[in-house]
C-alpha cells in the first residue's frame with residue numbers, strides 16, 4: 645500500500661528534447677536497474693507539461709531507500725534542476741493533478757507529499773527552489789474542487805513514452821545524465 649508521495653528532481657536540464665527515456669536508459673544501463681527508478685515524471689514536451697509513466701505502481705520503486713519509501717512511497721520526478729530556479733507554475737500544477745489523483749486513489753494525506761531531501765539529507769530533491777508547499781496547496785485545492793463538483797480527481801492524462809520517441813534526445817547523451825539521481829533499495 646502506498647502511504648506517501650516522494651518528490652524528486654532529475655538534476656538534468658529540462659531541455660526541449662525529451663529526457664525521460666534517457667533517464668530510463670541511464671537507470672537501466674548505468675545503474676543496472678530493471679526500469680526507471682520513479683513511478684511518474686513531469687516533463688515539458690514541446691510546449692506543454694506531461695505526466696509520464698515510469699515503473700508500474702505495483703512495482704517497488706528505486707528512488708528513496710530511507711524509511712522504506714521505495715515500497716510505500718510513490719516516486720515522482722520533476723525533470724529539471726530546481727536548485728537554481730523555480731519550476732514554472734504550469735509544471736507545479738501538472739504535478740498537483742497527479743498528486744491529487746494519487747491521494748484520492750490511495751487515500752494519501754496531502755502532508756505526506758514530501759521532498760526526497762526531507763528523508764535523505766544528502767540529496768537536494770526536489771530542489772532548493774522547489775515550492776513544495778505550493779504543490780501541497782494546489783493538490784488540496786484540486787481534491788476539494790473534485791468533492792464540490794461531485795467528480796473524481798482521478799481523471800488524468802498520463803503519457804506512456806515509447807522507446808521510439810527518444811530518438812531526438814540522443815544528442816543529450818549521458819554527459820547530461822551523469823548526475824541523474826535515483827536511489828536503489
Ligand SMILES: [Zn+2]
Pocket residue numbers: 651652653707760761767769825826
Ligand atoms: Zn530524489
